[in-house]
Amino acid sequence: MMKQLLKPDYIFESSWEVCNKVGGIYTVLSTRAKTLQDSYPDKLYFIGPDVWSGKENPLFVEDDALLKAWREHALQESGLKVRVGRWQVPGSPIAILVDFTPFYAQKNDIYTQAWIDFQVDSLHAYGDYDEASMFSYAAGRVVESFYRYHFTAKDKVIYQAHEWMTGLGALYIKKHVPEIATVFTTHATSIGRSIAGNNKPLYDYLFAYNGDQMARELNMESKHSIEKQTAHNVDCFTTVSEITNNECKELLDKPVDVVLPNGFENDFVPKGPAFMAKRRKARKAMLTLANKLLGEEFSDDTLVIGTSGRYEFKNKGINVYLEALNRLTRDKNLNKKVLAFINVPGWVGDAREDLVERLKSNKKFNTPLEVPFITHWLHNMSHDQVLDMLKYLNMSNGPESKVKVIFVPCYLDGRDGIINIPYYDLIIGNDLSVYPSYYEPWGYTPLESVAFKVPTITTDLAGFGLWVNSILGHAGTLKDGASVIHRTDYNYSEVADAIRDSITEFSHLSDTEIKKIREKAAAIAEKALWKHFIQYYYEAYDVALRNMQKRISSANKDND
Structure with missing residues (x-):
């Protein structure tokens, strides 16, 4: 018999990425919001940093009437400056943005207390540690104030904190509002991301690494400390995939209680004729861009492939993608032209004026621009990893090569000055995507790709790749809509060959075969909808609420 899950009455979630689009966590929270808001209408509160103060935030609409009495009370009683409104994502959940800057004045006292209470070592803080911690502390104070004002001991309340950046707030709540789970x-x-990013083998030696020792070696002590102490002290510790759970066990000395795989909503995927229209528009934009930059004609049967995401050259597998493309230039079996995009934000300067001029013209061009690899100038043209590797591989984008590479080093927000099409409206035009990650706890980019019926190549070092293998019951192949390449610390060359071979194989497929593969890609994405994955969150809430009740009753016994 299934046990009855304990369900919360109210949920708070805090993240640096609430109403603040930075990376993958934004996608997790913003796509899940509607599913939770439907089950907890306006009993779900997202707390984010008010980093847009004084500027127009397109993701947040303030509403002075929302929670007005509490807001005034919080300002008078605790000096908390918050703005309340709606997050402009499906479900329009309530968002509370907090101004954390006043807490800088108390920073040393806050850190001292965190050390006394939870042995959090903030002595070695640098970079974004202070900013994240002051926000996190402010978020904890906001929840404490809200709880005291609105709730009673009967209300079951969850506080979910995302990433080390919100750890301090979770610990503050454990101490000051122990009734919140x-x-x-x-x-x-x-520390795992840092080991991988510093070219140290992560997986073969995971069992031998000591997290605390590596944190000292890699100058990550404070971030590691807050992450580890939060993991050990909360009522329920979670991560997004089994592969990251292994890291938590070894590097944080704490396995997770529940794995929460990342889902998404497919409401942004167009249907029917709208889908085909968007796909045609995206392909036309990419083929036109290639003509203007490279001075060469690209017919509609050009194989358009792409990779995207954060600029982590090794972790995201950008290096092995370029290696595979270079090997592809020498593959005699390739029977289509390949146009390969790298849509990864770099240290971007201005859109290229020479390219802008050409894009304004209706002419077809037959001479390339200089540096025919890149759409925007960079501030560090001579020290950019993508450009350096293209030069090292001696790739020319010349007319004799069947494989052309174009680096789009900016956020595709629809206002980049060259493509001017938002990311989702552009990836729909790809024939194939490649995400050969070395370090990838989940992997939204390949999931988004298959959602748009674009088959993807990823690896089994990505949480998403492992999940695909688990639902298929075997290692995913191109024919399944998602090819999952086996990747280790040391098989870089084999991975490059496997990507090259997959692209060549794809170039030989008939339209009917491609159509089948595209449908299979969409079927994988359907299994990752939030309506399927939200159940894991309910399990985590249950674990947290039960552990909180045990904690409270044991504290009460101690006090008797």
Whole structure:
């Protein structure tokens, strides 16, 4: 018999990415919001940093009437400056943005207390540690104030904190409002990402690494400390995939209580004729761009492929993608032209004026622009990893090569000055996507790709790749809509060959075969909708609420 899950009455979630689009966590929260808001209408509160103060935030619409009495009370009683409104995502949940800057004045006292209460070591803080911690502390104070004002002991309340950046707030709540059940989700361990990014083999030696020792070696002590202490002290510790759970066990000395895979909503995927119209528009934009930059004609049967995401050259597998494309230039079996995009934000300067001029013209061009690899100038043209590797591989984008590479080093927000099409409206035009990650706790980019019926190549070092293998019951192949390449610390060359071979194989497929593969890609995405994955969150809430009740009753016994 299934046990009855304990369900919360109210949920708070805090993240640096609430109403603040930075990375993958934004996608997790913003796509899940509607599913939770439907089950908890206006009993779900997202707390984010008020980093847009004084500027127009397109993601947040303030509403002075919302929670007005509490807001005034919070300002008078605790000096908390918050703005309340709606997050402009499906479901329009309530968002509370807090101004955390006043807490800088108390920073040393806050850190001292965190050390006394939870042994959080903030002595070695640098970079974004202070900013994140002051926000996190402010978020904890906001929830404490709200709880005291609105709720009674009968109300079951969850506070879910995302990433090390919100750890301090979760610990504050555990101490000051112990009746709130706390959930902490790490989307990637700070130390695991750092080991991988510093070219140290992560997986073969995971069992031998000591997280605390590596944090000292890699100058990550404070971030590691807050992450580890939060993991050990919350009521329910979670992460997004089994592969990251292994990291948590070894590097944080704490396995997770529940794995929360990342889902998404498909309401942004167009249907029927609208889908085909958007796909045609995206392909036309990419083929036109290629003509203007490279001075070469690209017919509609050109194979358009792409990779995208954060600029983590090794972790995201950008290096092995370029290696595979270079090997593809020498593959005699390739029977289509390949146009390969790298849509990864770099240290971007201005849109290229020479390219803008050409794009304004209706002419077809037959001479390339200089540096025919890149759409925007960079501030560090001579020290950019993508451009350096293209030069090292001696790739020319010349007319004799069947494989052309174009680097689009900016956020595709529809206002980049060259393509001017938002990311989702552009990836729909790809024939194939490649995400050969070395370090990827989940992997939204391949999931988004298959949602738009674009088959993808990923690896089994990505949480998403492992999940695909688990639902298929075997290692995913191109014919399944998602090819999952086996990747280890040391098989870089084999991975490059496997990508090259997959692209060549794809170039030989008939339209009928491609159509089948596209449908299979969409079927994989359907299994990752939030309506299927939300159940894991309900399990995490249950674990947190039960552990909170145990904690309270044991504290009461101690006091008797």
